[in-house]
Amino acid sequence: MGGMTEQVADPESGEETPSGFRVHLDVFEGPFDLLLGLISKHKLDITEVSLHKVTDEFIAYIRSRGPEWDLDQTSHFLLVAATLLDLKAARLLPTGEVEDEEDLALLEARDLLFARLLQYRAYKEVAKIFNGRLAEEALRFPRSVPMEKRFADLLPELVLGIGPEQLAKIAARAFTPKAPPTVSVSHIYQPLASVREQAAILVERLRRAGRATFRALTADCAGTFEIVARFLAVLELFREAAVSFDQVEPLGELYVTWTGAADGDVLVGDDYDTSRSDGDPDAG
């Protein structure tokens, strides 16, 4: 990763340098970090920053990185880009006079973002203080020496409170890899359309028609949730190599062509439907 850097800030002074677009990957620790970097490079107040310049530079920067970007980093960038665009939109409003509700909302959004940036910068400042304290404190070593035997022998007799069985249980628990913590979304996500069901509909239609536009394939959908499920089903079928896509121009019609077997079952993963299948299998 270091090989691609244009100007690698050294870890000591890097944080101190207000200028210089640090193309060190550390910069992507947080989009706010990058945003601050971009703004400080132009040495301007955020309310005065030439946003189109920053935005252009930003986009040029993404382009220059070419295909080596991983999705995660690119999505961070997109978040910043969106933020910048918000800022730019707010900036384009006539100052002083706020006429309609939407303008007000944009200004509020700008203030909120500004506040969040300042807040992030505050923690960044404090992190510097932490770093200094940690370094200073590392010079002092606490006394942690085993107790002289004559005193250690006086320690109250240990109450172990467990037997071999419990010890084994505790050990087993310690050895069991902790599941990566996840946030349960079951209370907010209630799938109304099953990807598996939508896939079945698609398989049937595409086998009959051979080729169809995504628009036609979703014409009968009852709502956005069903279009989304059907879209996911198309992706799943693509993964199973049962369909291929073509799209002549960007944002043009998306054609879906059946490339799978003429008959037989096509298995589609039910990753999207877990909360449904865990619950009531007869639902719907």
Next chain:
Amino acid sequence: MEGSDAAEAGISQTPPDLKPALEAILMVVDEPVAEVTLAQVLERPTGEVGVALRELSAEYTAAGRGFDLREVAGGWRFYTRAECAPLVERFVRDGQTARLTQAALETLAVVAYRQPVSRARVAAIRGVNSDGVIRTLTARGLVEEAGTDPESQAVLYRTTSYFLERLGLRSLDELPELAPFLPDDVEILEEKQ
């Protein structure tokens, strides 16, 4: 700093046998001991014990001793003096001097000031997913779980007493003020997130 002279001249406010007793007890402990614990064992008022500890610490500093008595993480403990660090390092086994990354420092700062705090909130403040960093901080004993949020069921995190020790703080009250770095109404704004 005239602690040493004052003590030797008998001006000290503490009874003559209190200081040696404190020195002896602190010589056998391997974690900070609270003033109130020492006061209980020695059957002396906590205030008196506090004065004696501060006088001892001042004496050691005035006399240029290689050790120091310091109040850290809610208790008192013997430490080596910072000036002697290069020599002491040769005797201390695998000192944990691995530096924290910028991301870890920032995350630690957010947890310290917003505890108990969920990973989602830390991520919102930093603008980037911080789960891996929180795991690292937990593994290094600087951060620990602190129950779950009753509403969201999210796991909450707080700093540990080891964090206080590593920063040389007596308590969280000693964290530097965040306010000078913040605009006035950011608290309110933050709540909207």
Next chain:
Amino acid sequence: MEGSDAAEAGISQTPPDLKPALEAILMVVDEPVAEVTLAQVLERPTGEVGVALRELSAEYTAAGRGFDLREVAGGWRFYTRAECAPLVERFVRDGQTARLTQAALETLAVVAYRQPVSRARVAAIRGVNSDGVIRTLTARGLVEEAGTDPESQAVLYRTTSYFLERLGLRSLDELPELAPFLPDDVEILEEKQ
């Protein structure tokens, strides 16, 4: 006894920075250190180091400190002063808990089933720095050092015969099988850490 005054008046025969250095080192070592070792580290003649140690010891005694510097078993170490022993004993008896914490029990279990094991490995398995807990278990005689890892040079730990005694086991072979308590492929997963 004017040891303390003599030192402060500069009558001491030793260079001014030698004594603090000795005090700092001896504050953190956990076994007696030979004069010759100290002399090597400090790059000073052994005789000079010996004089400084004896002067320090005399200073502490003259000032009635609660600690004492003594030469025992061919090396120097800080001890509590004999006169203070009753208070230290009371502190140890009354001020220390008789129960192991949950963290200590978990660490004990990990050492029991993975011995000999390094502190780093225990920390990796538990996901939490475990040095302090291992120290407590060592102090309580449940765990002891078991040499060093030939590759990493890390100190290894194992359980003691006192541990077996307290659990009512004749040997480690009698530790219950882990398998019934484990999910199926956990062994494989753990090795990846």
